[in-house]
Amino acid sequence: MKYILSPSILAADFTELGRQIQATETGGAEYLHFDVMDGVFVPSISFGMPVLASIKNATKQVMDAHLMITEPIRYVEEFVKAGANIVTVHYEACEDVKATIRKIHECGAKAGISICPDTPADVLKDLLEEVEMILVMTVHPGFGGQKLIPETLEKVAEIRQMLDDAGLQRDIQVDGGIYTNNVEMALKAGANVIVAGSAVFKGSPLQNTKEFMEILKRYE
Numbered sequence: 770m771k772y773i774l775s776p777s778i779l780a781a782d783f784t785e786l787g788r789q790i791q792a793t794e795t796g797g798a799e800y801l802h803f804d805v806m807d808g809v810f811v812p813s814i815s816f817g818m819p820v821l822a823s824i825k826n827a828t829k830q831v832m833d834a835h836l837m838i839t840e841p842i843r844y845v846e847e848f849v850k851a852g853a854n855i856v857t858v859h860y861e862a863c864e865d866v867k868a869t870i871r872k873i874h875e876c877g878a879k880a881g882i883s884i885c886p887d888t889p890a891d892v893l894k895d896l897l898e899e900v901e902m903i904l905v906m907t908v909h910p911g912f913g914g915q916k917l918i919p920e921t922l923e924k925v926a927e928i929r930q931m932l933d934d935a936g937l938q939r940d941i942q943v944d945g946g947i948y949t950n951n952v953e954m955a956l957k958a959g960a961n962v963i964v965a966g967s968a969v970f971k972g973s974p975l976q977n978t979k980e981f982m983e984i985l986k987r988y989e
């Protein structure tokens with residue numbers, strides 16, 4: 770299995786965004802996590818397509834778009850056009866999850882499905898085969914800089930078991946409150962795509978990325 774770091778630019782210094790992104794690429798982060806918030810599905814508002822389109826030109830990293838928006842099917846095409854390679858939508862935000870996943874694939878991107886901390890893993894049973902990635906939120910979506918909720922890692926283990934039982938190889942992403950001092954709990958539970966915002970962008974993004982990559986390499 771491949772272990773990947775996906776730095777969340779929500780925590781970046783936007784006056785230095787290009788340089789900070791480059792630092793994470795140099796440090797070995799293959800993905801870049803792009804948190805889209807609509808002020809409806811989550812209380813906060815972040816950024817959208819034009820910002821993604823601009824960033825796309827600044828790096829070769831895979832654009833990992835996390836859509837925290839109501840009825841994301843409405844915007845899938847625009848985010849893919851703006852440069853998203855992976856589009857992750859929330860189970861809780863879709864009226865028709867399967868149609869949303871189909872739409873992502875039709876637009877030419879990989880599909881991820883995400884569940885919030887209070888959503889049980891078994892809602893995903895019929896969806897595991899349809900997606901390339903499952904995102905288990907380790908905090909309540911909406912803000913960076915929160916503390917990881919340890920119980921969410923039990924769902925990571927449960928989903929990895931469900932995938933193994935079904936003979937499916939899929940990425941499991943974790944997002945929220947991940948630092949170098951707790952990332953191994955997520956890796957041991959079965960996650961292989963790690964989102965980190967504050968832990969990467971506060972301080973030196975290059976050094977922080979390298980420290981994460983050292984740990985991830987041990988799990989390859």
Ligand SMILES: O=C(CO)[C@@H](O)[C@H](O)COP(=O)(O)O
Pocket residue numbers: 777779780802804835837908909910911912913914915944945946947964965966967968
């Ligand atoms: O989706 C979200 C929050 O809703 C995340 O991607 C955060 O942006 C991660 O930030 P940290 O918890 O790592 O600071």
Ligand SMILES: [Fe+2]
Pocket residue numbers: 777802803804835944964
């Ligand atoms: Fe996110």
